[in-house]
Amino acid sequence: MSLCFFLVKNRNTHHLLSSTAAIMALSSSFCPQLSNTNYFRATPYSSFPTKQLLSGSYKPFSVRATSSPSKDELATRVGFLGLGIMGSPMAINLINAGCDVTVWNRTKSKCDPLTSLGAKYKPSPEEVAASCDVTFAMLADPESAVEVACGKHGAASGMGPGKGYVDVSTVDGGTSILISERIKASGGSFLEAPVSGSKKPAEDGQLIFLTAGDKSLYETAAPFLDIMGKSRFYLGDVGNGAAMKLVVNMIMGSMMATFAEGLLLSEKAGLDPNVLVEVVSQGAISAPMFALKGPSMIKSSYPTAFPLKHQQKDLRLALGLAESVSQPTPIAAAANELYKVAKGHGLSDDDFSAVIEAVKVKLQS
Ligand SMILES: NC(=O)C1=CN([C@@H]2O[C@H](COP(=O)(O)OP(=O)(O)OC[C@H]3O[C@@H](n4cnc5c(N)ncnc54)[C@H](OP(=O)(O)O)[C@@H]3O)[C@@H](O)[C@H]2O)C=CC1
Ligand SMILES: O=CC(=O)O
Numbered sequence: 001m002s003l004c005f006f007l008v009k010n011r012n013t014h015h016l017l018s019s020t021a022a023i024m025a026l027s028s029s030f031c032p033q034l035s036n037t038n039y040f041r042a043t044p045y046s047s048f049p050t051k052q053l054l055s056g057s058y059k060p061f062s063v064r065a066t067s068s069p070s071k072d073e074l075a076t077r078v079g080f081l082g083l084g085i086m087g088s089p090m091a092i093n094l095i096n097a098g099c100d101v102t103v104w105n106r107t108k109s110k111c112d113p114l115t116s117l118g119a120k121y122k123p124s125p126e127e128v129a130a131s132c133d134v135t136f137a138m139l140a141d142p143e144s145a146v147e148v149a150c151g152k153h154g155a156a157s158g159m160g161p162g163k164g165y166v167d168v169s170t171v172d173g174g175t176s177i178l179i180s181e182r183i184k185a186s187g188g189s190f191l192e193a194p195v196s197g198s199k200k201p202a203e204d205g206q207l208i209f210l211t212a213g214d215k216s217l218y219e220t221a222a223p224f225l226d227i228m229g230k231s232r233f234y235l236g237d238v239g240n241g242a243a244m245k246l247v248v249n250m251i252m253g254s255m256m257a258t259f260a261e262g263l264l265l266s267e268k269a270g271l272d273p274n275v276l277v278e279v280v281s282q283g284a285i286s287a288p289m290f291a292l293k294g295p296s297m298i299k300s301s302y303p304t305a306f307p308l309k310h311q312q313k314d315l316r317l318a319l320g321l322a323e324s325v326s327q328p329t330p331i332a333a334a335a336n337e338l339y340k341v342a343k344g345h346g347l348s349d350d351d352f353s354a355v356i357e358a359v360k361v362k363l364q365s
Contacts, residue, residue, distance in 0.1 A: 069223040074098050078224060079128040079135030080119075081148055081155065082169070083110040085304065086195070087138035089202040090168070090228045095119055097227045104128045125149070129158030129165065129188075134221055136166045141313050142175040149179045159188035164217040166191045168209070170249065170310070172317040173239030180213060180238045189214040191221060192238055194245035195229065199305040206230040210248075212241035243321055250318035250332045252289070253311050253352070257335040259290055260356035263297060273298045293353040302347070302354035311352035312339035 076099070080091040083105040095101050095117045102120040103111050104127075111121050122128045125148050129135045135155055139145040145167060149155050155165055156179075165183045167176065167190070180190040191213040201207050207229035211218055218234050225232045235241050259280075266276040277294035280286060296302065315336040322329040341358035342348075 069097060069099070069227065073223040075100065076134060076220075076224075077102065077132040079104070079122075079132035079155075080114075080138070081105070081125050081128060081135065082138040082140075082144075083114065084138065084140065085199050085307070086168075086202050088114065089199070090136070090138060090207070091119065092117060093203075093205050093228050094224060099224065099227070102128050102132055124153040124158075125155040126153040126158040129155040129163065130160075131158075133162070134164045134166060134217075134224065135159075136168055136224075139167075139169040140310065141169070142171040142317075145169045145171050145175060146179060150182045156182045156186050156188075159183055159186035161187035163188040164191065164214070164220055165189070166193050166217065166221050168193045168195055170194045170245050170314055170317075171242055172246065172320060173242040176242045177238050189217040190238065191217045192241040193221070193225065193232075194241055196245065196248055197229070201230075202228070209233065210235060210241040210244045212236055213238045246314060246318040246321050249311065249314035250322075250329065253315045253318075253339065253355075254331050254335040255287065255289065256293070256311070256352060257338050257355055257359075259294070260297065260338075260353070260359050263294065263356065264359055293351070297353050297356050300357075302351040304349060304351045306352050307348065308339060308342055308350050308352040308354050309348035311355075312336065312343055315339060 074097075078094055078099050078101050080087060080094065080101055080103045083091060083103060087105070088110065091101060091103055091114055095114065100120075101114070101118075102122055103114050104122055104125055105111050111119070115121050120131075122131060125135075125137075137145065137148055137155065139148050147154065149165065149167065159165060165179075165188055167179055171192075171194070176192045180192070183190040191211055193209045193211040195202075195207040195209055197207040205228055209225045209229050209232040211221075211225070211232055212235040215234070222232065233241075233244070235244055262280075263273045263276065266273045274295065277290060277298075280294075281291045302308075315332055319329060319333060319336060322332070335355075338355050338358045339352070342355045345357060347354040347357060
């Protein structure tokens with residue numbers, strides 16, 4: 001059994017909490033499946049190693065707490081690739097904390113607000129990685145994560161001994177392992193660190209990092225993770241962070257889909273859906289997501305925090321993970337179909353709460 005810890009940041013104060021019970025439950029029920037099965041069948045990349053890279057169970061999380069970066073840490077040259085909804089506020093928090101940040105984004109204009117705050121700019125991921133000690137990447141999906149890390153003028157070409165690459169994108173474990181192998185082949189080290197938490201937590205430095213990979217890079221990156229987030233988990237071998245993120249987002253996507261159905265059903269049944277939101281918020285199924293998104297969903301308004309296309313991508317990848325371990329996930333599979341319908345109706349770039357439109361369409365047809 002693993003003795004596990006995680007760090008929680010409450011504004012500027014870090015509290016070390018023991019969450020042994022919850023994490024031990026995960027360790028015993030979740031990890032054995034990952035360690036004993038052919039996880040790699042889910043990957044679209046044929047060149048992945050087929051050996052059991054996920055053989056380790058959860059390793060202890062870091063117990064190191066830092067309240068603010070030291071002078072040495074601030075001297076670390078930090079790269080940031082991918083300045084979308086999440087990447088921009090994350091990089092801005094690093095800049096505002098005094099870090100030496102160099103940015104790159106496919107659409108160059110998105111770098112401008114960051115360079116005006118003091119960030120440096122390089123014209124390719126390769127040049128960012130070459131000029132930095134630790135490079136973070138926050139890309140849309142597996143394809144873009146691989147392209148930016150391993151493509152022509154990708155980050156791997158600029159990596160080398162002593163350098164670290166931290167991929168915070170949400171991808172599948174196979175993709176993460178592929179990127180890890182390429183980075184390691186250059187002599188650099190690799191950490192996957194997908195985040196739980198959306199646009200507002202990114203702006204507020206309140207993300208939850210689900211890390212796995214090189215333990216010494218985890219230690220090096222920790223002060224920067226603590227600027228961008230409120231807590232960090234270290235989950236062992238590369239692939240475990242990706243898997244944890246996909247399981248979390250599979251649950252979230254299914255919750256949102258059933259919530260959408262509930263809102264519409266309440267209305268059709270002659271109830272006030274606003275009252276439903278209030279009732280839900282006071283009971284055992286209360287979740288911040290329902291209170292946050294419910295009122296705008298009732299008004300058919302979906303300001304984008306988490307794009308619907310990314311939620312569908314996460315469900316698709318989670319279903320691949322489930323298939324690879326022979327775990328039935330019928331509810332997530334049904335939810336995935338709804339998100340696909342919503343995408344078909346042009347809602348890809350709306351918030352994922354727009355999935356409610358797919359339920360409306362379904363009921364009307
Ligand atoms: N939004 C959210 O609430 C959360 C998102 N995530 C995950 O974080 C990641 C980023 O999400 P988010 O910021 O919302 O997404 P966005 O769509 O806002 O940003 C995506 C980023 O990826 C870049 N990109 C896309 N395709 C390519 C490509 N082929 N080559 C190079 N760069 C590319 C985009 O560049 P360009 O600007 O040129 O388009 C942009 O920088 C996703 O994996 C998502 O699932 C995780 C937690 C929360
Ligand atoms: O991946 C999305 C999130 O809100 O977390």
